[in-house]
Every structure is written in C-alpha cells, then in structure tokens.
Amino acid sequence: MTAFTIRPLERSDREWVAHFLDERWGTTQIVSRGKAVYGHLLPGFMAERGGADVEEDVSEKDRQAENIGLITVHIGEKECEITTLDSLDESMGVGSALVEAVENWAQEAGIKRLWLVITNDNLEALKFWQKRGYELVSVHRNAIADARRIKPQIPITGLNGITIRDEIELEKLV
Ligand SMILES: CC(C)(COP(=O)(O)OP(=O)(O)OC[C@H]1O[C@@H](n2cnc3c(N)ncnc32)[C@H](O)[C@@H]1OP(=O)(O)O)[C@@H](O)C(=O)NCCC(=O)NCCS
Secondary structure, three states: OOOEEEEEOOHHHHHHHHHHHHHHHOOOEEEEOOEEEEHHHOOEEEEEEOHHHOOOOOOHHHHHOOEEEEEEEEEOOOEEEEEEEEEOOOOOOHHHHHHHHHHHHHHHHOOOEEEEEEEOOOHHHHHHHHHOOOEEEEEEOOHHHHHHHHOOOOOOEOHHHOEOOOEEEEEEEO
16 A cells, blocks of 8 residues: 655645646646636645655655645635645545645634535546535536636546536535
8 A cells, every 4th residue: 555645835846736737737727716826836735655754865856756646725714725636646545635634724724614616527526525525515507618718728528528517616614
C-alpha cells in the first residue's frame, strides 16, 4: 500500500501546482458559478508519496514526481469552495485524506460551509462526494455555456460519454 503524507501548500509549490493543474484540467484557470480563479494561487493541501520517508537530497525533479494529489480551496467569509481535487494514485485513500485535511482546517478556521461544483458528467465524483457527507444543493442547468465563455476549451463531451452541460452544487456543513 502506498504511504503518503498530506501537507499545506506553500508559496514555493505554486510552480508545481500550475503545472499539475495544467496537465489535469488543461489550464490553471478554474471556472465555477460563472467566475474564474487561478488555481495555482489558491491555498490548499498536497499529498506526497512517502512524505517524511522521502530522502531530503533527492533532486527537485524527482521530488516533484512524488507528489500524488492536490486539493485547492477558495476561501469566503464563512464558507469555502473546494475548487479542485485530484488524486494520481486512486483508491488508496489520497482523495479522502485531502478532503479530511480541508475539513479539519475549515473547522479550526470557523468556516461553516464547504461547497463545490462538479459537472454533470462526473458520476464518479458525485459518488465520491456524497459518500463523504456532501449533499446536493442544486443543479445549475446550462451553467457550462457561461463557463465556456471564460474557458472555451471545456470539451463538449465529458466523462462517460456524457455531454457536459450543467454544474451540480454540493455542500457540507462543518
Ligand atoms: C475523485 C478522486 C479525487 C478520488 O481520489 P482517490 O484518491 O481515488 O480517493 P480515495 O482513495 O480516498 O477514495 C476512492 C475510493 O477508494 C477507496 N479506498 C480508500 N482507501 C483505500 C485503500 N487503502 N484500499 C482500497 N481502496 C481504498 C475508498 O473507499 C473510495 O471508495 P468509495 O468512494 O466507494 O468509498 C479521483 O478519482 C480523481 O482525481 N478524479 C478525477 C478528478 C475529479 O473528478 N475530481 C473531483 C471533482 S473536483
């Protein structure tokens, strides 16, 4: 089983985060509810394979190869949006651990509500979030038409061969 550790993002991680988001999402620009943010400027947590066991003298390139997950958040006054969540080592608990790190941080920071949107094609994510206590708030129909005005590279067909059209909003009160 993969051992990994979770740690908060630091300013020095921004280049890696930008590269990671670019590879996973095609851009560092994250659009939800008609607004865009630059994901690599957001706070969050990352998962590192091996973590404390990784030797300190490995090269930067090799060290970056050990990064296996990322969660970023956009902080509001009493609520916080989970803007991205990605795991490179699936079904090993990385995604859950990243979410737990955000939830623990949110409780300490006095955040009352965590929320996020997923697109209607992402059935796996819909399952993932609901199993972790996130409840459906609403379906923003045709929201992706607005998102495409900001980010034209959003594909027409998404996961599972489903047309990407709507944003599904979920929340968890923490
Ligand atoms: C969604 C996503 C982040 C999940 O990451 P992950 O690392 O696979 O998450 P976990 O390993 O914590 O959980 C996945 C499953 O593995 C299972 N699992 C967790 N630890 C495990 C272990 N040690 N051994 C076997 N299975 C395990 C979990 O029970 C979970 O199953 P469940 O959802 O039926 O309960 C990942 O699939 C991903 O990056 N998807 C693409 C991007 C995306 O859609 N992001 C979400 C929208 S923002």
